Amino acid sequence: MALTTAEQPSVRASRAPGIPVKRRGSRRGRRSEAVAGYVFLSPWLLGLMAVTAVPMLLSLYISFTSYDILSPLSEVEWVGLENYKRMFTADPSYWRSVTVTVSFALIAVPLKLAVALGVALLLNRAWRGVGLFRGLFYLPSLIGGSVALAIVWVNMFNREGAFNGFLALFGIEGKPWVNDPTWALETLMVLAIWQFGAPMVIFLAGLKQVPTELYEAASVDGAGRFRQFVSVTLPMLSPVIFFNLVLETINGFQGFTAAFVLSNGTGGPVDSTLMYTLNLYIKGFTDYEMGYASAMAWVFLLAIGIITAVFFTTGRFWVHYSDGDDR
Amino acid sequence: MHPGIRTHRRRLLRGLAAAAIAVPLVLGAAACGDDEGGGSTSDPNAPVRLSVFYWGSEARAKLTEDALNAYKAKHPNVDFEVTWQANQGYADKLATLAAGGDVPDLFALDDNMLADFATRNVTADLTEYKGGKIDVSKFPPSLVEYGMVDGKLVGISAGENTQGLVYNKTLLTKNGLPEPTTGQTWEQHIDWAAQVAAKTKVPGTQDPSADYKAFWVWIRQQGKDLYSGKELGFTADDLAKWFTLWKGARDKGATPTPDIIHEGNVTDISKQLVVTGKAGTSWVWANQMPELKKNTKDELGVVAYPGDPSGQWARSSMYWSVARGSDKKDAAVDVINFLVNDQEAVNILGTDRGLPSNIDLRTAFASTVSDPNMKLSIQVENDLASKFGKAPQVPPKGHSTFRSELVKAAENVQFGRATPEKAAADLIAVVQPKLG
Numbered sequence: 221m222a223l224t225t226a227e228q229p230s231v232r233a234s235r236a237p238g239i240p241v242k243r244r245g246s247r248r249g250r251r252s253e254a255v256a257g258y259v260f261l262s263p264w265l266l267g268l269m270a271v272t273a274v275p276m277l278l279s280l281y282i283s284f285t286s287y288d289i290l291s292p293l294s295e296v297e298w299v300g301l302e303n304y305k306r307m308f309t310a311d312p313s314y315w316r317s318v319t320v321t322v323s324f325a326l327i328a329v330p331l332k333l334a335v336a337l338g339v340a341l342l343l344n345r346a347w348r349g350v351g352l353f354r355g356l357f358y359l360p361s362l363i364g365g366s367v368a369l370a371i372v373w374v375n376m377f378n379r380e381g382a383f384n385g386f387l388a389l390f391g392i393e394g395k396p397w398v399n400d401p402t403w404a405l406e407t408l409m410v411l412a413i414w415q416f417g418a419p420m421v422i423f424l425a426g427l428k429q430v431p432t433e434l435y436e437a438a439s440v441d442g443a444g445r446f447r448q449f450v451s452v453t454l455p456m457l458s459p460v461i462f463f464n465l466v467l468e469t470i471n472g473f474q475g476f477t478a479a480f481v482l483s484n485g486t487g488g489p490v491d492s493t494l495m496y497t498l499n500l501y502i503k504g505f506t507d508y509e510m511g512y513a514s515a516m517a518w519v520f521l522l523a524i525g526i527i528t529a530v531f532f533t534t535g536r537f538w539v540h541y542s543d544g545d546d547r
Numbered sequence: 548m549h550p551g552i553r554t555h556r557r558r559l560l561r562g563l564a565a566a567a568i569a570v571p572l573v574l575g576a577a578a579c580g581d582d583e584g585g586g587s588t589s590d591p592n593a594p595v596r597l598s599v600f601y602w603g604s605e606a607r608a609k610l611t612e613d614a615l616n617a618y619k620a621k622h623p624n625v626d627f628e629v630t631w632q633a634n635q636g637y638a639d640k641l642a643t644l645a646a647g648g649d650v651p652d653l654f655a656l657d658d659n660m661l662a663d664f665a666t667r668n669v670t671a672d673l674t675e676y677k678g679g680k681i682d683v684s685k686f687p688p689s690l691v692e693y694g695m696v697d698g699k700l701v702g703i704s705a706g707e708n709t710q711g712l713v714y715n716k717t718l719l720t721k722n723g724l725p726e727p728t729t730g731q732t733w734e735q736h737i738d739w740a741a742q743v744a745a746k747t748k749v750p751g752t753q754d755p756s757a758d759y760k761a762f763w764v765w766i767r768q769q770g771k772d773l774y775s776g777k778e779l780g781f782t783a784d785d786l787a788k789w790f791t792l793w794k795g796a797r798d799k800g801a802t803p804t805p806d807i808i809h810e811g812n813v814t815d816i817s818k819q820l821v822v823t824g825k826a827g828t829s830w831v832w833a834n835q836m837p838e839l840k841k842n843t844k845d846e847l848g849v850v851a852y853p854g855d856p857s858g859q860w861a862r863s864s865m866y867w868s869v870a871r872g873s874d875k876k877d878a879a880v881d882v883i884n885f886l887v888n889d890q891e892a893v894n895i896l897g898t899d900r901g902l903p904s905n906i907d908l909r910t911a912f913a914s915t916v917s918d919p920n921m922k923l924s925i926q927v928e929n930d931l932a933s934k935f936g937k938a939p940q941v942p943p944k945g946h947s948t949f950r951s952e953l954v955k956a957a958e959n960v961q962f963g964r965a966t967p968e969k970a971a972a973d974l975i976a977v978v979q980p981k982l983g
Contacts, residue, residue, distance in 0.1 A: 289646045290667035396806035505639040
């Protein structure tokens with residue numbers, strides 16, 4: 221698509237007298253090319269401006285005000301960096317939610333990726349009915365962010381839940397998992413890990429791309445299963461691992477629905493499930509501090525940006541692209 | 548594989564990862580100005596369409612629809628666009644509507660939200676309608692005063708209720724245990740609950756230390772109040788004593804384990820421990836008794852909270868308010884007047900939102916009631932009426948923060964994560980600056 225539109229103006233330009241024909245087209249041709257490009261882009265661009273850019277800039281402005289969501293925006297008071305200052309110095313719930321979110325991401329994300337990779341390895345074989353299993357394992361992710369699933373989870377992991385019933389078969393006395401501040405966040409982690417379908421499918425696609433001759437060569441050299449996994453599979457898969465890692469980390473940080481449903485929107489018991497986004501929601505819509513909530517959102521955006529930048533910087537040391545153009 | 552395709556794949560993966568970062572997670576509240584309400588419709592018979600918003604259960608939705616239809620029968624030019632939802636999330640939704648400049652013409656509030664919405668000018672000042680289009684002369688004076696914020700009448704009381712301790716009668720009779728009574732002391736109630744637990748293995752009472760309305764009654768009985776103007780009306784010491792009282796009850800086995808208490812610390816009627824069978828008693832509003840009964844087979848009873856009943860008051864359970872930005876204020880006010888001052892509407896609505904505010908209509912309605920649970924809750928509230936204390940002020944802005952912080956502080960103590968003193972001091976530090 222992009223190639224065909226690039227060719228046409230240069231053809232027209234070559235007909236004009238006195239202008240030497242260039243491979244990439246004349247300056248005028250290039251400009252009309254750009255105009256055409258923007259015209260074709262405009263539906264998306266306008267949508268981006270109206271639905272994303274304008275509200276985002278507005279929220280940046282709001283983050284420097286005491287906007288309470290109920291009063292008209294024209295009456296808000298400019299407070300400068302007050303909201304940001306309060307976040308870092310005078311709000312214990314803020315740091316509580318940072319701790320909860322970071323520990324959630326640190327534990328749930330690596331485990332979820334490990335499970336996804338493990339299952340992908342198992343399903344990357346020519347078994348009978350392997351397609352059915354692939355579908356079944358992917359299923360939990362389809363219903364992933366849904367409220368219904370979170371409600372099911374609450375009922376499975378409370379004191380009378382199915383999970384404790386299962387433990388009782390072995391004579392183990394269960395805990396009130398979701399209603400106990402020691403275990404509530406762990407219950408959410410298990411829910412997140414269980415929804416490993418999306419990264420699994422991507423891993424599976426990645427595994428199919430690894431050339432079989434590499435394994436043949438490795439086994440000729442006497443490499444066992446494990447050695448093949450470490451020296452062939454992992455390096456060849458590293459771009460996909462990188463992709464999943466970035467994606468799942470961002471998802472992990474943004475976890476909201478399950479925490480909201482599990483705690484009735486409070487982050488309880490005792491702030492144990494107070495994810496960052498949930499805290500942000502409470503501040504904005506329950507405490508009517510939308511200015512402060514907007515400031516929290518911007519710090520959050522910045523933090524995720526930095527974490528992702530770190531991934532991209534360190535990625536060049538361990539991500540292996542097999543096209544001979546490694547940096 | 549062709550090297551070009553590999554490069555492509557690499558770019559694609561990187562591009563997708565970068566796009567994921569750009570996923571907008573910054574909330575944007577595109578707020579429009581909330582215009583001061585325009586002129587009222589001059590012709591009373593011109594067609595009007597009013598938007599109505601309230602919270603409640605399916606049963607309440609049915610009753611409200613019937614009452615509004617009764618109005619429509621008398622005023623065919625008026626049409627309603629009704630939205631309702633559960634209590635949880637109602638205030639959030641209303642706030643979002645306010646931010647969008649789209650507040651419904653007629654909406655319900657309770658004292659937990661009234662000041663928040665009134666001081667931010669979401670509600671219209673109805674003072675000018677008092678005595679004219681809205682008749683509040685038959686209301687108990689406290690119900691009228693309880694709808695005033697900063698000298699403005701911002702809500703018309705939709706009903707009256709008071710704190711009620713609902714207990715499982717079947718459980719007690721079956722085990723030959725005495726029923727709780729109005730006027731029992733807090734210590735007597737806790738000892739009674741321990742006795743129930745010992746005999747039935749069901750903890751006698753829910754631990755109400757996270758419940759603001761129970762704390763409110765208790766602190767009034769100590770000669771103080773929840774608020775004094777725009778300040779908290781009690782000290783950290785008082786709150787620590789309250790937490791300690793219930794810590795003692797837990798040590799005696801009178802109340803459930805912390806995780807069960809946590810389950811009951813929601814406003815949802817169907818999850819109250821007295822109907823889920825996890826405690827013998829729940830701390831609710833007296834008018835909720837008939838609704839609780841629908842969730843259990845056991846017989847229920849209701850008495851006042853422990854201590855001197857003068858700690859309780861005739862509370863406006865809910866208000867009808869009008870949007871400040873509405874251009875149909877006259878029509879909306881007329882509907883409110885019908886809902887609270889028309890015998891037909893009052894009889895339809897029953898005690899679902901509390902006892903009818905209009906005393907004359909309340910008496911007339913009470914004589915027609917046949918549902919035994921509704922009868923009992925009316926009787927208990929009427930018995931208490933002579934013992935009520937003076938109604939407190941409407942809670943100030945920031946009350947919602949106090950409520951959620953109280954749950955947090957109480958659960959911190961229950962789970963043994965903080966001493967009563969530490970939890971109380973932390974709460975005061977967080978809540979005090981939010982009031983105003």
